[in-house]
Amino acid sequence: MQELDAVILNFNESNVAILNVTLAFIMFGIALELKLENFKILFRQPKSVVAGLLAQLLLLPVVTLLLIFIFNPQASIALGMILVAACPGGNISNFICSIAKGNTELSIVLTIITSIGAIFFTPFNFAFYGNLYGPTSEILKEISLNWFDVMQTISLIIIIPITVGMICKRKFPKFSIAISSKLKVISMILFLIIVAAALGANYANFIATIGSIATLVFLHNAIAIITGYSTARIFKLPFSQQKTLAIETGIQNSGLGLLLIFSYFEGLGGMAIIAAAWGIWHIISGFGLAFLLSKKAV
Numbered sequence: 001m002q003e004l005d006a007v008i009l010n011f012n013e014s015n016v017a018i019l020n021v022t023l024a025f026i027m028f029g030i031a032l033e034l035k036l037e038n039f040k041i042l043f044r045q046p047k048s049v050v051a052g053l054l055a056q057l058l059l060l061p062v063v064t065l066l067l068i069f070i071f072n073p074q075a076s077i078a079l080g081m082i083l084v085a086a087c088p089g090g091n092i093s094n095f096i097c098s099i100a101k102g103n104t105e106l107s108i109v110l111t112i113i114t115s116i117g118a119i120f121f122t123p124f125n126f127a128f129y130g131n132l133y134g135p136t137s138e139i140l141k142e143i144s145l146n147w148f149d150v151m152q153t154i155s156l157i158i159i160i161p162i163t164v165g166m167i168c169k170r171k172f173p174k175f176s177i178a179i180s181s182k183l184k185v186i187s188m189i190l191f192l193i194i195v196a197a198a199l200g201a202n203y204a205n206f207i208a209t210i211g212s213i214a215t216l217v218f219l220h221n222a223i224a225i226i227t228g229y230s231t232a233r234i235f236k237l238p239f240s241q242q243k244t245l246a247i248e249t250g251i252q253n254s255g256l257g258l259l260l261i262f263s264y265f266e267g268l269g270g271m272a273i274i275a276a277a278w279g280i281w282h283i284i285s286g287f288g289l290a291f292l293l294s295k296k297a298v
Helices: 013-032 036-044 046-071 075-086 093-099 104-130 134-142 147-171 173-201 203-234 239-250 254-264 269-294
Strands: none
Touching (some): 046 104, 075 104, 075 203, 075 269, 104 147
């Protein structure tokens, strides 16, 4: 495999700015679908929410670290895997959950909670688990990372759009309903274009490494899905919620990961390719899983 720890990928400032705006629109679109009644699930089904948060915020980073110890990848690749696992639920998980006939209300609430919690949990989990693996720990020692800046970045693209979206939903309900589905499709297309642009600008590095990185991405994503599903089974949740946790844990906000990589790690090779590959693959695996699960009622 090509040595990626010393490779810096090309992704200009205008692309980073577009990615910022796209992620903010995505979170704004999710908030447009949110109703205050959705949060009643916290009281009606607290066990399902606890299970979902446990799977995403604790178990996924742990199994990611175990996978890294087993395969012993290059430091930048391992760091990319840890960052993806530390990110909140992905923006398309709610749509995929509805196709799978899961509990969409639970999916939306988990996405919102993990996205807001990302201000703390993303930098904490990334630093904590990154320092438990020797090679990644060395990278983190070399990079002067201001965690306040990271939290501020996450706040700007997650907290503010969610807040504005919820206000818009409350003040202009008809307008919100009219644009929410269109905004979701536009945001997804923009995100895919940005990921494709990032990969296209670094085509040679991507082609040289995709064969070996693909195996890790497939395994990592599969283990994430299994982690969510198994957690739901352990908590003895209904099958619709087992579907939901499998999807929520397997769909991560890799777009946020890419933004942090290009903003604070200067496009470090292995990290960026892992996050970009995740961004494409989890859409494919997510829709494939949803199609299969939609056929099963129990």
